[in-house]
Amino acid sequence: xxxxxxxxxxxxPYAGRHTINLNPEVNEQNHxxxxxxxxxxxxxxxxxxxxxxxLYGQRAQCSTRGNLGYGDFLTQSVNHQTSPLxxxxxxxxxxxxxxxxWKELKIVRTWTKNPKDGKDNLGILDTDWPDNALANTWDxxxxxLLPLGISNLFLFDGEQVKELAEQxxxxxxxxxxxxxxxxxxxxxxxxxxxDILANRKRKxxxxxxxxxxLEEIEAKLKQYNSDKEEASKALTSLQKQLETARKxxxxxxxxxxxxGGKIAAGRSQLESQKHEIEKAIEEWRSxxxxxxxxxxxxxxxxxxxxxxxxxxxxxxxxxxxxxxxxVIQQRDERLLDYLTxxxxxxEQLDKIKFFLQQEDRFLKNELKLNAEPWLxxxxxxxxxxxxxxxxxxxxxxxxxxxQIEKLKQLEEEFDSTERQLAVAASPEEYQKLDELLxxxxxxxxxxxxAFEAGQRRYDEITKTIEKTKKELAKYSEQTIDRxxxxxxxxxxxxxQETLQLFRERLTLKKLNKLEGEITECFRYLLHKSELxxxxxxxxxxxxxxxxxxNGQPVPKHRLSAGEKQLLxxxxxxxxxxxxxxxxxxxIDTPLGRLDSSHRSNLVERYFPTASHQVILLSTDTExxxxxxxxxxxxxxxxxxxxxxxxxxxxxxxxQEGYFW
Numbered sequence: 178x179x180x181x182x183x184x185x186x187x188x189x190p191y192a193g194r195h196t197i198n199l200n201p202e203v204n205e206q207n208h209x210x211x212x213x214x215x216x217x218x219x220x221x222x223x224x225x226x227x228x229x230x231x232l233y234g235q236r237a238q239c240s241t242r243g244n245l246g247y248g249d250f251l252t253q254s255v256n257h258q259t260s261p262l263x264x265x266x267x268x269x270x271x272x273x274x275x276x277x278x279w280k281e282l283k284i285v286r287t288w289t290k291n292p293k294d295g296k297d298n299l300g301i302l303d304t305d306w307p308d309n310a311l312a313n314t315w316d317x318x319x320x321x322l323l324p325l326g327i328s329n330l331f332l333f334d335g336e337q338v339k340e341l342a343e344q345x346x347x348x349x350x351x352x353x354x355x356x357x358x359x360x361x362x363x364x365x366x367x368x369x370x371x372d373i374l375a376n377r378k379r380k381x382x383x384x385x386x387x388x389x390x391l392e393e394i395e396a397k398l399k400q401y402n403s404d405k406e407e408a409s410k411a412l413t414s415l416q417k418q419l420e421t422a423r424k425x426x427x428x429x430x431x432x433x434x435x436x437g438g439k440i441a442a443g444r445s446q447l448e449s450q451k452h453e454i455e456k457a458i459e460e461w462r463s464x465x466x467x468x469x470x471x472x473x474x475x476x477x478x479x480x481x482x483x484x485x486x487x488x489x490x491x492x493x494x495x496x497x498x499x500x501x502x503x504v505i506q507q508r509d510e511r512l513l514d515y516l517t518x519x520x521x522x523x524e525q526l527d528k529i530k531f532f533l534q535q536e537d538r539f540l541k542n543e544l545k546l547n548a549e550p551w552l553x554x555x556x557x558x559x560x561x562x563x564x565x566x567x568x569x570x571x572x573x574x575x576x577x578x579x580q581i582e583k584l585k586q587l588e589e590e591f592d593s594t595e596r597q598l599a600v601a602a603s604p605e606e607y608q609k610l611d612e613l614l615x616x617x618x619x620x621x622x623x624x625x626x627a628f629e630a631g632q633r634r635y636d637e638i639t640k641t642i643e644k645t646k647k648e649l650a651k652y653s654e655q656t657i658d659r660x661x662x663x664x665x666x667x668x669x670x671x672x673q674e675t676l677q678l679f680r681e682r683l684t685l686k687k688l689n690k691l692e693g694e695i696t697e698c699f700r701y702l703l704h705k706s707e708l709x710x711x712x713x714x715x716x717x718x719x720x721x722x723x724x725x726x727n728g729q730p731v732p733k734h735r736l737s738a739g740e741k742q743l744l745x746x747x748x749x750x751x752x753x754x755x756x757x758x759x760x761x762x763x764i765d766t767p768l769g770r771l772d773s774s775h776r777s778n779l780v781e782r783y784f785p786t787a788s789h790q791v792i793l794l795s796t797d798t799e800x801x802x803x804x805x806x807x808x809x810x811x812x813x814x815x816x817x818x819x820x821x822x823x824x825x826x827x828x829x830x831x832q833e834g835y836f837w
Contacts, residue, residue, distance in 0.1 A: 180270070183228065183268070187255060188254060188266070191220065191256065208813055210815060212795070214796070216820075218822065219820045226239040227267050230286065231268070232323065238325075248292055249295075251288050252290055256828065258826075267284075269283070284300075284301060287300075300312055301315060329354060330354055330753050335766035336766070352718075352719050372646075375669040376395065391649070394648060398645045412631045415631045416628060418627070425617050426614075426617040429617035454594060471573065479566065488552050492552055506537070513526075513529070513530065694754045698747035698754075702782060703743060703775075712747075721733075739771045762792070764791070766795065766799060767779070767799065805817075818835075819831075
């Protein structure tokens with residue numbers, strides 16, 4: 178079977194008419210994946226509900242229906258902008274094989290805001306021609322294509338996978354789907370039919386008093402069966418209440434933590450920590466005060482001290498130059514006397530004198546020998562000044578920087594502690610949060626106890642029914658004349674024994690095949706395939722057991738959350754493969770709690786091979802840019818759609834393309 182097209186008109190957040198092409202074929206090539214992207218609350222789950230509603234109508238297990246009657250659910254599903262007289266419409270076109278040929282059908286369901294008699298109008302188009310006969314028997318017909326009992330194996334969401342991953346034993350709907358899938362309910366149904374036949378024969382042969390006794394026992398049995406049905410419904414309701422209480426408890430615990438309850442619980446420790454930090458800050462500030470009382474303030478005039486150093490050094494050089502100048506003048510005078518004796522010409526002698534005068538003038542200008550000293554410090558003081566500038570002040574600076582950094586660190590710790598105390602709940606708020614959490618814990622405890630009590634009642638009624646059946650069989654054996662129909666009653670018992678044996682052997686045979694499929698799927702999805710060598714299924718509870726290559730049990734708690742989720746997906750995948758039905762697979766929010774390697778394995782190995790048509794509904798964080806590029810590189814995507822939700826209008830629009 179292939180879904181070809183889905184049309185939504187005024188359904189949920191989809192205002193107006195939206196036509197969605199679901200055909201996985203592009204240019205006569207099959208690309209199995211139809212990818213829908215949308216943020217949480219943007220209409221992804223509504224698409225899944227639309228498919229379920231189109232297929233099953235009143236029997237559909239839609240996400241938002243809860244305990245609503247069908248009419249109320251239809252009213253709730255109408256887009257809020259739709260007028261009371263305007264129609265809400267869902268169309269689902271599909272193809273399936275009949276007599277080795279493809280046959281196209283279109284399912285059309287319409288209703289208004291106040292549906293007549295609380296029902297929708299169902300129409301079936303067979304190649305564009307209305308087929309009223311098929312519409313009247315649609316519930317029976319769809320059971321031959323995609324039975325409701327196994328639909329959750331092909332149309333499922335991440336929450337279902339999460340629940341299945343966390344449960345040691347599958348819940349009753351999954352067990353019913355497994356039994357339906359493996360054909361086990363046929364033997365059970367035949368056994369019940371044989372009970373009815375035997376009871377009829379007993380009534381036909383019984384005397385009036387015997388008949389009265391039989392009817393009394395049968396009335397009890399009928400009442401017990403009715404009680405069992407009520408207990409089953411009550412148990413389902415209690416399970417939902419338990420799940421609600423569990424979610425409320427998680428919500429209260431999160432609120433307790435996020436709103437400062439946890440911090441408030443440790444307020445005294447934070448206060449003590451704050452006091453210790455304040456004390457440390459005061460100590461470091463005291464050390465900095467001591468440092469400031471020493472040489473450190475002199476760094477404020479360090480540039481001035483540098484100038485003083487240069488001036489002092491310059492004055493020393495000037496003093497040295499003055500001493501040297503007198504020596505040079507005496508030497509110049511001796512030189513001139515000597516040159517005079519050499520009988521040089523007056524012109525040459527004048528040139529030498531001019532040269533010496535120029536040199537003397539240059540020396541005066543260069544050293545500013547005429548400048549009067551104003552600092553007048555000796556070399557010892559200069560050395561002290563140099564030591565201060567080059568050694569003592571840098572050392573004081575480094576010490577001060579370290580103390581400032583330490584003080585800054587302490588102040589940041591102090592600010593952080595104050596912020597924690599600021600967001601911590603006040604004693605009054607903390608008390609409210611604590612009471613809310615305690616109330617949620619008590620509610621969870623009460624609901625758990627109620628569920629366990631309901632389970633015990635259901636089990637007790639089941640045992641009572643079995644006991645009554647045995648009493649009925651024993652009574653008939655002791656009191657009924659089997660003269661003419663004894664062989665029928667005896668045959669019924671023998672056939673039921675045979676059926677029980679047949680059911681047990683059929684269960685083993687089918688479960689062996691299912692175990693092989695689940696093992697293969699799980700090992701294929703795992704990135705460490707040596708972890709699990711074999712998956713075994715209990716014949717009574719259908720719970721899964723894991724074994725390593727040495728045949729030793731692998732406790733389920735050893736698996737990570739992501740590995741448990743892969744095991745649940747492998748379970749559903751294996752069931753779908755064993756069913757032998759070539760059906761589409763639709764998955765809503767499929768990648769919660771998976772790490773990158775498991776996510777990559779699921780994207781690469783499961784999605785492209787789960788079925789010939791795989792409808793994926795994902796957020797941008799589940800199938801992100803890396804994952805969608807991986808699917809595109811595998812040429813696995815036929816079509817991509819993006820659901821754009823407008824909060825101000827409370828409606829969703831559909832456009833081609835994905836987030837990237």
